[in-house]
Amino acid sequence: MRSLVCFLLILFPGATVSNAEVRTKTVTYDHAGVTLKGHLAWDDANKEKRPGVLVVHEFWGLNDYARKRAEQLAGLGYVAIAVDMYGDGKMTDHPQEAGAMAGQVRENLATWLGRANAGLMVLRECEFTDPKRIAAIGYCFGGSTVLQLAYSGADISAAVSFHGSLPIPDSTKDIKARILICHGAKDTFIPEETIKSVRTKLDDGKVNYKFVAYPDAVHSFTVPDAEKRGMNGVAYNAEADRQSWQDMTRLFSEVFGGK
Numbered sequence: 001m002r003s004l005v006c007f008l009l010i011l012f013p014g015a016t017v018s019n020a021e022v023r024t025k026t027v028t029y030d031h032a033g034v035t036l037k038g039h040l041a042w043d044d045a046n047k048e049k050r051p052g053v054l055v056v057h058e059f060w061g062l063n064d065y066a067r068k069r070a071e072q073l074a075g076l077g078y079v080a081i082a083v084d085m086y087g088d089g090k091m092t093d094h095p096q097e098a099g100a101m102a103g104q105v106r107e108n109l110a111t112w113l114g115r116a117n118a119g120l121m122v123l124r125e126c127e128f129t130d131p132k133r134i135a136a137i138g139y140c141f142g143g144s145t146v147l148q149l150a151y152s153g154a155d156i157s158a159a160v161s162f163h164g165s166l167p168i169p170d171s172t173k174d175i176k177a178r179i180l181i182c183h184g185a186k187d188t189f190i191p192e193e194t195i196k197s198v199r200t201k202l203d204d205g206k207v208n209y210k211f212v213a214y215p216d217a218v219h220s221f222t223v224p225d226a227e228k229r230g231m232n233g234v235a236y237n238a239e240a241d242r243q244s245w246q247d248m249t250r251l252f253s254e255v256f257g258g259k
Contacts, residue, residue, distance in 0.1 A: 157256065
């Protein structure tokens with residue numbers, strides 16, 4: 001356990017993992033005949049029901065980064081599940097393959113939302129979860145996924161996108177969640193016109209949201225060693241990582257109150 005805590009504190013600056021007995025297990029579930037394999041994490045020292053957080057991976061698939069984020073949340077006192085959006089736990093290190101897998105999911109909104117909601121169902125049904133206090137966070141592809149969940153009217157308290165692709169909502173009338181969009185101010189992947197369109201829609205719909213652009217941050221700013229992927233415009237930014245995580249935990253404190 002000590003080694004896990006040390007790993008989380010090194011990998012994720014600003015983490016406050018203390019006295020946690022983090023446990024994890026692979027959970028198998030399905031949607032429309034596709035087998036999905038999520039990563040559930042919780043603090044075994046806490047016997048009370050607590051808020052749950054859905055974690056949606058980048059377009060690489062359900063890799064160690066997404067799993068460790070779930071474990072970090074468990075260390076903070078939440079139940080967290082890093083969900084599988086591709087099936088059978090598929091992941092890749094090749095950008096073209098990752099883009100193809102993400103694109104295949106995105107092209108069918110029913111499938112996209114269905115797989116995310118299947119993960120939410122697993123989280124809600126976990127014996128440690130308070131099903132009335134649920135949030136969703138996501139990274140890149142995962143950020144766009146949790147925004148789509150919020151747009152669809154999913155019964156979640158908060159949705160947090162970290163360097164997500166920012167889909168423009170067709171409608172905002174069903175949104176129940178508070179939304180936090182954590183964006184890199186120098187992210188060249190997201191056109192300014194897209195940002196303007198999303199914010200205009202949310203403003204016009206009087207949605208309770210916050211858009212934060214972190215100075216000098218580019219795409220994947222929360223992912224340590226992101227630049228080693230060899231992709232232009234992708235790099236880790238420790239300060240933006242720290243600040244965005246704090247913004248998320250502050251939102252959770254507001255919507256959940258005491259755990």
